[in-house]
Amino acid sequence: MASTAPQPQAGSHAARRPILIFVPLILFAVLVALFLVRLFSGDASLLPSALVGKQVPAFALPPVEGLPDKQGFSDGDLRQRKVTLVNVFASWCVPCHQEHELIMRLSSDPALKSANVRLFGLAYKDDPANIKRFLDEGGDPFSRIGADRKGRIAIDWGVYGVPETFIVKGDGTIAYRFVGPVSEESYRDVILPEIEKALR
Numbered sequence: 001m002a003s004t005a006p007q008p009q010a011g012s013h014a015a016r017r018p019i020l021i022f023v024p025l026i027l028f029a030v031l032v033a034l035f036l037v038r039l040f041s042g043d044a045s046l047l048p049s050a051l052v053g054k055q056v057p058a059f060a061l062p063p064v065e066g067l068p069d070k071q072g073f074s075d076g077d078l079r080q081r082k083v084t085l086v087n088v089f090a091s092w093c094v095p096c097h098q099e100h101e102l103i104m105r106l107s108s109d110p111a112l113k114s115a116n117v118r119l120f121g122l123a124y125k126d127d128p129a130n131i132k133r134f135l136d137e138g139g140d141p142f143s144r145i146g147a148d149r150k151g152r153i154a155i156d157w158g159v160y161g162v163p164e165t166f167i168v169k170g171d172g173t174i175a176y177r178f179v180g181p182v183s184e185e186s187y188r189d190v191i192l193p194e195i196e197k198a199l200r
Contacts, residue, residue, distance in 0.1 A: 050158060051174045057156040061146025065128040067135075072146040073120055079172040083115070083198045086166040087142070088122045088154055091134035093162040099181035100138045106182075106191070107141030115199055121145040124154050124162050165191070169198050 051057070060074040078084050087103055089096040106112065107119045121142035123131050128147065148154050157166065160179060167176040175198040182191060 052177055054174060055172050056168060056174055059153045059156060061122065061148060061153055064123055064131050064145050064147045066132045067128075067145060070140075070142070070145050073144045075172060077120075077144070078168045079170070081170040082118055083170060083175075083195060084118045084120055084168045085195070086120045086122055086168060088124050088157070088159055088162050088164040088166075090124045090126045090162045091130040092126065093124075095181035096163045097134075097138070099163055099183070100141075102182045102184070102187050104139045104141045105187070112195065117195060117199070118143050122154065123147050124159070125149065125151045167191075167194050167198050
């Protein structure tokens, strides 16, 4: 006796396949949209950082070629009982040029100098000759500058892009992370108060 079991409809599987193909794309699009909303709405400096409250990652940055009087730095240099600001910058970064005057002001602030607050620069994916030109034109606020030619150290720090500024306590703990260029308002209302907290 011939089997009378119902045969699957050929169109049902074919109809499901396109839907399943688009599910990962839809999920990816949603994640990208959430990231962009967070990035461009409100204060970009509020982007989360997994390293805030934790020790700086292990690293060693060489000095920038062509700056003979400027040493590079490592995680050990950030554990010297002094608060350090690490400014991630690049000569090709337009916002870095915009904030540079305020970074210069930070480096010469009498209150920060008396508290032994240091300012280190992390030169991100930049050519040494361009870094030198950038500092010659705008002034050099950094006591040390490390060259991150391939951007690997910045990735370990969780850097999204330049500029970014980290406040590191004297025991090597990352106390605060500011994303984007420092403005007059953020200099006054965010950076200076966060430095004061880190000094306590």
